[in-house]
Amino acid sequence: MSDHPLTPEIPQALFANWRERLPDFIRLTRLNRPIGVLLLAWSMYWGLWLGAGGWPGIKLVVVFTVGCILTRSAGCCINDYADRHFDGFVARTTDRPIASGRVLPAEALWLAGGLTALAAVLLLFTNALTLWLAVLAAVLAAAYPFCKRVTHLPQIVLGAAFGMSIPMAFAATSGSVPPLGWAVFLISLIWSTAYDTEYAMTDRDDDLKIGVKSTAILLGRFDVAAVAIMLLAVLLGLAAVGAQLQFGFAWWLGLTGAAASAGYQIWLIRARDPANCFRAFLHNHYFGMSVFAGLFAEYALAS
Secondary structure (H helix, E strand, C coil), X not given: CCCCCCCCCHHHHCCCCHHHHHHHHHHHHCCCCCHHHHHHHHHHHHHHHHHHCCCXXXXXXXXXXXXXXXXXXXXXXXXXXXXXXXXXXXXXXXXXXCCCCCXXXXXXXXXXXXXXXXXXXXXXXXXXXXXXXXXXHHHHHXXXXXXXXXXXXXXXXXXXXXXXXXXXXXXXXXCCCCHHXXXXXXXXXHHHHHXXXXXXXXXXXXXXXXXXXXXXXXXXXXXXXXXXXXXXXXXXXXXXHHHHCCCCHHHHHHHHHHHHHHHHHHHHHCCCCHHHHHHHHHHHHHHHHHHHHHXXXXXXXXX
């Protein structure tokens, strides 16, 4: 069967025996490992609550939460399609559905298209500015897996793609993106770059062998220091946001929790052990959650 997604014979064979193969499609979309959804969701919730100045309403919470899941799942399909000739040579990814032959490359593209279409329907419940920002986010997300072939900075592209949920949230809640929205976007971009660098440190040896580029490779022996500086910049940026908005105890308590997470991450990656680098990456869930918990409590106590 042809590997090309546009050949005429492919559509009739797509998703054959899909019920039996459902676990493979779940693994393709990473729904069995929701860390990517969680990391995207926390920064997106920052934007929603800051944009609305508190509770943004159930409609937007549902639209953005479901959209987060759909777009992240579609992005994973595109990522595995782009990496299908590389994943088999990386120890951590050799058993992924496309690399192992359990899912066709064409199936990944069709599934990504279907998930993206569903996410686009959700945008009908927002406004035109949110829609255009979503188009930019989709372009960045689709470009990310291909950037690692030509630049050592794909983590910044991913950070921009993830961070676009913040101006989208401001646009959906207030109809515009004020300077605060773009400032929080930049903070989120730096945070995403930091945790995806930790993720890249996990695969650095394999990536060097197959010619895939990353910030972990670019930074070399300065990687730990760079991640520490980026996390510090994120904390300082969030502190500046809290000071500007005159937040109180709840916000600073949440930021303290995030600072503790950042310190733990640096301790984990200090020796560059791949397993501990991956643990540090996963711990960013607690970083993002701590920031949001402080933000949520701050607005809840003020209402």
